[in-house]
Amino acid sequence: MTAMGVDHATALRSWSARAPAPPATGDLPPAELVRHFHPDHQADHQSELRVGACAGMRCPSGLADLLQANAHIDDVDLAGIRNLHADVLVLGGGAAGVVAALTAARDGAAVMLATKLRLGDGNTVMAEGGIQAAVGADDSLQQHFDDTLAGGHATADPELVAALVSDGPAAIRWLMAEGMAFDQQNDQGDGASTLRRLRPGGTTVARLLSYRDFTGLEMMRALREAVLLQPGVEVRERYAALELLTDPHGRCVGAVLLDLERERLVQVRAGAVILATGGAGRTHLGGNATSNHYGATADGLVLAYRVGACLREIDSFQYHPTGLAWPRHLRGLLITEAVRALGARLVNGDGARFIDELAPRDVVAAAILREIDAGRGVERDGLTGVLLDTPTLERERPGVLQNHLITLVRLARKAGIDPASEPLLIAPTLHYQNGGVAVDTNGQSSIPGLLCAGEIAGGIHGRNRLMGNALLETVVYGRRAGKAAVTTMRNPSGRAVGITHLGDWQRGLIHAGLPLDRRAPVLFPAYGHADIERRIHARRKSAL
């Protein structure tokens, strides 16, 4: 946020004088807007990977630093540490991890689920909008398939998309059986209910199922109880994964975990490992604010890449157009897309509209960044964005804020703003990792024994994700990976299990002239001052 904008008070006067602002005249085609202004296309923030299975692939420099980092631990750290065992080890405690754990346990596996914060702490609870599934009579699996593929600019793997949409209705039934509520309606008056459906951006038909405007929270509440009560699942909270274990054949056979409470390492040998560690928003790629949970630091992506897993589309991230830009302590938090779907306009510092507010997310985000770049943004306390015109929306549709935008109103109140009388200052916020670890329809990565589910998996959305397909992905691929882990798990064999893959990795770093003292996964954002090294080596020091 270096560009200066129009001073906030001046901008409010312009807005007030011109409201309702007339439609924008698009002077740049959408593709040009995205190419010039979307963060994915800012060349100075991108680098080429120089080591590993995807050497030559481009990604944001901040992510490249993590993917090409050294491990936190050496062989010596494993001497004498506790050994635990599980048939299936699940890393991550959001919806994808919990669904995978439930599925594997019900198929007879002894499951350990490890998560670095609490069970349920992840981006799932923050999902407001809903979950897509083609259940309407005017809808079909084909339409969901076509919309998803087109939304991802035809870059997703069609087989992965087909699996996603085909399992959609069954995933909803499964969630209901776990005790998740969905909004329903009874239009015919015959006692037979149907699911309430909304139309998400980028789709041809109303397909978004929801529970109020906190669908993800409702989902996680039910799943959290389910997994806590599930025989055969051992949940370990505050256990962070530092490294995957491999055998001499390159199979993944477990992980080294850091017990954050006791500050000690444990190793878990497992027949199969499921990564469900989510995304990367809290690495603040390109210095951007994020809508993500505190724990979203790309840990699983780093671990998978270091044991040789192939990645895809890791240069593609979704920036949600409307994150809060002010006040500072709420920066990056999400204002739901529903507010624009209901008719709210975006207005720059001159009180003018500049984009069709319902264009795809990447286009709207790029258009906002262009306004800021050109000095037409709105500046308040050194933070720059554009105005989201909620007062005009409320004037045009009285009651809309209280009835349909409960979470928005609550958030505005925290910012000290009455959204019925003052516009919110918003700017694009880093929201979702479109790509990730390359998987097949079972969530199987290119490394035997290593599966993925949820945001960490790549190929399901291509280069852009539709609203509502993220929650669906966690359930569909959580179930698929959980099932596949049980059928493909192997008894981790013998003494040769360890972290010997690090030898080749470190030689590769040295060859490429990359530093050995940069370490990952980082586990927490930089401003968390976690001092992981001290926590890992506390025991080593006390042994001396």
Added chain:
Amino acid sequence: MSADRKVRLTFDGQDITVTVGTSLIQAWIESGRPLVDNVGCMGQGVCGACRVLVRRSGSGTVETALACETPVEDGMQIASVDYFPAHRPHRYDLHAEVEVESAAAKPIDRIFPEAAHCRHCGGCDRACPRDIEVERMVNLAATGEAREAAALFDHCVMCNLCVAACPEDIDPAHLGQFVRRMAAATTTLPVDLDQRLQEIQTGHQPIRRPPSPGRHES
């Protein structure tokens, strides 16, 4: 500029000076201290991870709050409430409960027997940062009005403060989720969903792939 005004507060025994207009969790971060637990959604107020006890300057009472959505005030005293380990004393199998729902005795008496022992102390109500009528939910559940109880628990953010506050070990948060889950799981399958599932099962929802398939990398 007002944004530069500072306030002083005591957070987990440490004196912190921070800028006004910030939240308690951001104040802790701004002070440069480590933050590796009791943190989550950072302001959205949906995860219940950052529970704190707060006493405001000049006040004799201590209140519960979420640190991510509570603004700093001069002279505040704050103490984190640590998380609760994932241990569940009240065990049940939802799928089995759904099957016997109509036949069996009230499941709440069996699974949450302490719910009938509520002594109406109001501790759970005071503990809830979402102002849920927790005690009323417990009482409704105990008298068999499970659906009414479920409706009251809609805004729960899983902070578990009511669990800590209850002197009778009722586990209100988990009782609340039990009645909510039962209500959802015993709802008749929506007709549109049922219809679509049948179409899929009978092969009436084929998916044609595009003529030039995308990449297969794995």
